[in-house]
Amino acid sequence: MESAVAFLRGPGLFFAFALLFLGILRQAGLTAAELIRAYRKAGDQRIPWSWLFRKSLGWIVPVNALRGTRVPYTAASALFHIGMLVVPLFLAGHVALVKKGWGLSWPALPAPVADALTLLAVAALLFLALFRILDRAARFLSGFQDFLLLVLCLVAFASGYLVAHPASNPLPFTLTWFLHLLSAELLLVLLPFTKLAHALLFPFTRITWELGWHFVPGAGDRVRLALGKEGEGV
Amino acid sequence: MAEANTAQGEGRQGPLVGATAAAAAQAHPKLLPHQVLGLSYYVERLYPGDRVRRFLEIFAAVLEHTHYAHLVDTYARVGAKCANCASACQIYLATKDPKDVPCYRSNLLLEIYRRHFTFRGVLQSKLAGTVYLTEERIRELAESVYHCTGCRRCSFECPMGIDHGLLTHLSRYILSEMDIAPKALVVATREQLEGKTGNTSAIPVPALLDTLEFLTEDIRDEKGVEVPFPVDQEGREFVFFPAVSDYLLEADTLKGIALAFHAAGEAHRWTIGTGYYDGINYGLFYSDWCAERIIQKEIAETHRLKGKRILIGECGHASRSAKVFVPSFGGGRKALPVVNILEVTWDLLRRGRLKLDPDAVPDRVTYHDPCNIARTGWIVDQPREILRAFCKNYVDMEPRGEKNFCCGGGGGTVSIDEVRAYRTGVTGKMKAEQIRRTGARYVVAPCANCKKQLREVCEDHRLEGVEVVGLHDLLYKAIVP
Numbered sequence: 001m002e003s004a005v006a007f008l009r010g011p012g013l014f015f016a017f018a019l020l021f022l023g024i025l026r027q028a029g030l031t032a033a034e035l036i037r038a039y040r041k042a043g044d045q046r047i048p049w050s051w052l053f054r055k056s057l058g059w060i061v062p063v064n065a066l067r068g069t070r071v072p073y074t075a076a077s078a079l080f081h082i083g084m085l086v087v088p089l090f091l092a093g094h095v096a097l098v099k100k101g102w103g104l105s106w107p108a109l110p111a112p113v114a115d116a117l118t119l120l121a122v123a124a125l126l127f128l129a130l131f132r133i134l135d136r137a138a139r140f141l142s143g144f145q146d147f148l149l150l151v152l153c154l155v156a157f158a159s160g161y162l163v164a165h166p167a168s169n170p171l172p173f174t175l176t177w178f179l180h181l182l183s184a185e186l187l188l189v190l191l192p193f194t195k196l197a198h199a200l201l202f203p204f205t206r207i208t209w210e211l212g213w214h215f216v217p218g219a220g221d222r223v224r225l226a227l228g229k230e231g232e233g234v
Numbered sequence: 235m236a237e238a239n240t241a242q243g244e245g246r247q248g249p250l251v252g253a254t255a256a257a258a259a260q261a262h263p264k265l266l267p268h269q270v271l272g273l274s275y276y277v278e279r280l281y282p283g284d285r286v287r288r289f290l291e292i293f294a295a296v297l298e299h300t301h302y303a304h305l306v307d308t309y310a311r312v313g314a315k316c317a318n319c320a321s322a323c324q325i326y327l328a329t330k331d332p333k334d335v336p337c338y339r340s341n342l343l344l345e346i347y348r349r350h351f352t353f354r355g356v357l358q359s360k361l362a363g364t365v366y367l368t369e370e371r372i373r374e375l376a377e378s379v380y381h382c383t384g385c386r387r388c389s390f391e392c393p394m395g396i397d398h399g400l401l402t403h404l405s406r407y408i409l410s411e412m413d414i415a416p417k418a419l420v421v422a423t424r425e426q427l428e429g430k431t432g433n434t435s436a437i438p439v440p441a442l443l444d445t446l447e448f449l450t451e452d453i454r455d456e457k458g459v460e461v462p463f464p465v466d467q468e469g470r471e472f473v474f475f476p477a478v479s480d481y482l483l484e485a486d487t488l489k490g491i492a493l494a495f496h497a498a499g500e501a502h503r504w505t506i507g508t509g510y511y512d513g514i515n516y517g518l519f520y521s522d523w524c525a526e527r528i529i530q531k532e533i534a535e536t537h538r539l540k541g542k543r544i545l546i547g548e549c550g551h552a553s554r555s556a557k558v559f560v561p562s563f564g565g566g567r568k569a570l571p572v573v574n575i576l577e578v579t580w581d582l583l584r585r586g587r588l589k590l591d592p593d594a595v596p597d598r599v600t601y602h603d604p605c606n607i608a609r610t611g612w613i614v615d616q617p618r619e620i621l622r623a624f625c626k627n628y629v630d631m632e633p634r635g636e637k638n639f640c641c642g643g644g645g646g647t648v649s650i651d652e653v654r655a656y657r658t659g660v661t662g663k664m665k666a667e668q669i670r671r672t673g674a675r676y677v678v679a680p681c682a683n684c685k686k687q688l689r690e691v692c693e694d695h696r697l698e699g700v701e702v703v704g705l706h707d708l709l710y711k712a713i714v715p
Contacts, residue, residue, distance in 0.1 A: 027311070034304035041301055044561035044569065059393050069321045069391075077316070137320035140332030141341075146315050198312040198394050205312060205395035212305045212400045215562035219300040220523025226295040227411065234424040234524060 001174050008181035016185035023192025027200050035207060042214035052206040059202075073131055076124040083121025084153065087114055088184075093164065111164075118161045125154045145194055152190075156183040278420055281412040286367050290350055292411045297351065300522065302404050309401065310344045310352070312394045313337065319388035319398060324639050324664040325381060334381060336388035336398035342375045343405045376414050379405045383661050384519065384645030385605040390636065402645070406520040418649040419516045423524050426512060432531070433478040433512035442511060445481050453489050459715040461496040463488075466539065467505035472578070473536040474506050475513035475556075476547025477682035484682065487548050490706025490713075494579050497715045498587035504545060510535035513552030514682075515559070519646030529559040536570055543571045545578065548704045550604030550681035551644075557612070574607060576680055576705065580616035583623060590624040594712035597675035599625040601705075602665070602688065603638035604681035611636050617680060617705050624712035631668045639664045641679065643687025657687060658694035666695035680705045 039045065062078040088094060092108035099105040109117075129150050132138045159180035162169040169176055190196055198205075224230055281288050297303040319336040320326045326334040333339075349355040349366035359366060379402045386399035409415065422434035431438050437445075446463040453461045464470070480487055495501045510531045517525025536544050544560060546553040556572040564570060582588050599621060607613040614635040621628050633639065642662025647653060658666070665688065669677055677692075679685050679702055688702040 031308065034307055038301045038304040042566075043563055044566040046561070046567065055395075059395075070318065073316075074318075135317060135320075136330060137326065137332050137335045137338075138315070138317035141315040141317055141335060141337055143315075195312065195314055198314050201308060201312045202394070205308065208305055208308045209389075209395040209397050209400075211301065212397050213558050213562075214301060215522060215526070215559065216299070216301050217526070217563050220521070220526050222299040223292070223295045223411065224523060226299065227292060229411075233428050234420060 001178060005174060005178050005181065008178065008185060012181065012185055016188040020188045020191060023189075024200060027192050027197055031201060031204050035204065035211070038211045038214070041216045041219075042211065043217040044214050047207070047210055047214075052210055056203060056206045072127070076127040076131070079120050080124040080128060080153075083117045083124070083157070087117050087121065087157075087160075090114070091160075115161070115164070118157055122154065122157050122161070125150060125157065129154070149187075149190070149194065149196060152183045152187050155179055156187060159183065278415070278417045279413050281414075285369055285372060285412065286365070288412050289346075289367060289372055289408065292408050293346065293351070296404070296408055296411075305397075305400070306344065306347050306404070307352075309340070309394075309396050310348050313341065313344065313396060314394055316393065318391050318393060322388045322391035324385075324387070324642070325383070325661055328660045328663045333378065336382070337392075337396070339378045339382060340396060340398045340401040342371070342378060343401055343408075346371070346375075372409075372414075375405055376409050379409070380416065380645075380647065381656075381661075382645060383605075383640045383642060383647055385640035386609050387605070387637070387640065390609065403518070403520075407522050410521045411523075415520045416646060416650050418651070419520055419646050422514070422649070423516045423521075423528070426514070426531075427524065427527055432510060434514045434516070435478045435482055435512075437478060437481055439508045442481060442506075442508065445485075446506070449485055449489050449492070452485065453493060456489075457493065457713075457715050459493075459496065461489075461492050461501075461715075463492055464501065464505040466508050469540045470503060470505040471542050472504040472545035472573070473539050473541035473543075474504050474545045474547065474575075475511060475532055475535075475552065476575075477514050477549035477552055478512035479514070479682055480547060480549075481511075484548070484685065484704055484707075486707035486710055487704035488706075490704070490708075490710035491547065491575055491579075493710055493713050493715060494582060494588060494706065497589065497713050498582040500582065500587065505539060505541070507535045507539050507541075509538055513546050513549050513556070515552060515555035516646055516649075517559075518551050518555040525555060525559050526563045529556065529563050532556060533560065533564045533570060541570075543573055546572065546574050548575060548680040548682065548706060550606030550683060551646075552682075553613075554606035574613055576607075576613050576617050576620070579706070579709065580620055583620055589714040590709075590712040591714050592624055592626065592712075595625050595676070595708055596627065598627040598629060598673060599676045599678060599708065600629050600631055600669070600672040600674035601634075602631065602641060602669075602677055602679040602684055603635055604679065604684050605638065605640050605644055606681070608635055608638055617678070620705060620709065621678060625708070629672050629674060631672055639668060641665055641681075641684040641687040642691060643683055648683045648687045654690060654694075658691045662687060662691040662694075666691050666697065669697055669700060670695075675699060675701060676708060677702045678705050678708060679703075 062082065066075060086109070090109040091114050092111060095106060095108040132142050132146065132150065159176050162171065162176045163180050166173060191199060224232070297306065315337060317335060317337065323334065323336050346367055349359060382402045384399050384402055389397040389399045392398065406415070425436050426432060426434045429436065443465065446465065450460070450462055453459065476488065495504055515525055515528045517528050532544055544556055546556050553574045560572050561569045601617055601621060603614065631638070640661065642657050642665050647657055647661070669692065677688055677700060679688050685702050685704065692700045692702060
């Protein structure tokens, strides 16, 4: 166990970040190339940028979560996402690690705030998991990946909390440590390669959405030509 | 479903699946629409060769030559499966069948893409030695995409911006290239693009001219003014394209439009062209190839008459297809502007050009937002302002505007008579409840599709005394010429 933790703290962490970085490059490259290709081919190249920007922003503002048709779900989702974005980046322990390793530093969250966000995220995750199991539509849509990622997030948050509060930790410290490192690193690795990619692609999905309605002149004819259907009627 | 089955009348079902569907539903009242609806109502002929291979060939050609590659590739990567769309979908809300969840439907196509067109998927298939796509999967996709009315309510509810409506459109386009498309749509489009009359209702020019003359006489009798319909006038601002079926079925709408222009003293702004006079574009529902050819006819006729703008009548899909396709296929920035008649009439009213009788319509009036003009927020307030100007008792439906419920006949399904029980019982169920709650006598629906569908919804749900009309039908009553 000790050696596993040592591995995860050393080369494991390095590999996780390296894979994350490569994965982000791949996503960015693919998205940029495809976006440019679609834009070049479009018959109409006018894009309502400000409308798209406002639409995207609308989904980021957590207050909007309270106005939808599924308030408990969207509220839980918002809480989880806030925790997920804020805590890993601004936790005092993480900031200190980065400073020690790379010499970079930024302000950290006060411990009680980080604790509260973590506990809220854990509660939100439990609710989301419950929803995924109980809601008919969500259960039907869900596959292995959907549950695995939920569990990983849950383990990462819960074990992180226990690592930070050894006094209230019923588990062996090394095991908690191991679980925290493992789940967090798995999440980093999986981020660009699973549905978590939405974290990276979110800013671009509205442009994709808009370009979807910018058709290519003559494309229909070319498709039929490629299929050997030229001259055929409707 | 029980409601749908009891709601349908005798003899209204088509000869094909409709009849068997009714019988099946009677025997098993709990059957979900997936079992009730068959496939044969929309297939005219079936591709005779290896259909799995053909599907993949078509998909590959579409990815290569159109703009969809980017869309499909991005969507295949981001879907979070949050099921937010389920709560927005009126079909899912009516059936509670998870196969009706928009994300599930979109995933049918996205999974084919992942398994056959991405490195990981191809590798996976090679290693496992299996082929993902099967005839059964094609059949499921084909059935699923024609359950959807393409109202795009879910598209605006997806946090990831997945446009389920567009993915449904794409699936239908791919399927149509292997001849899986509703007969009703294909036959009409064939007449429009390759037939003698060149329009979906097969109305020849002499019949059109007769109709216009007849409408003029009507207006003379009812309003005491001479309102000729301008035909083939060059250099006018608007060249007018209604859903061509309006010339057969919606005389009051057309009379209202002509009278509004006349009463405002601006009849010199519009014309109808005898070269082409059909706004309908079923390409929006199933084929990009057809959509482009149809839109070129509108553009050509407008240019022939030296018109400056394309004016679409009271028709949702005609408006949106023109709004989307004219810029795409007609030169982007240089393309002809597209306007809907409601925008023009609203402008006449705003400028004080119309004198309306405030007592013309004492009954309660409500307004149904056609998805194709309201979903993006394009035309939401204009018709309400017009109606409030002369209807004493106007009430809104809830939800309304961008968040409205579809009439239940969108995406071309309204043209398929065989699925009436499904349209009114399942997809139109929410609408029937909405209409009932308003207690309105008139439901104003400025869309040819919505009108036909809502009339059937009212009939099948026994909403007695409710009359479904166009906006200009009511305006016609109120205009003081």
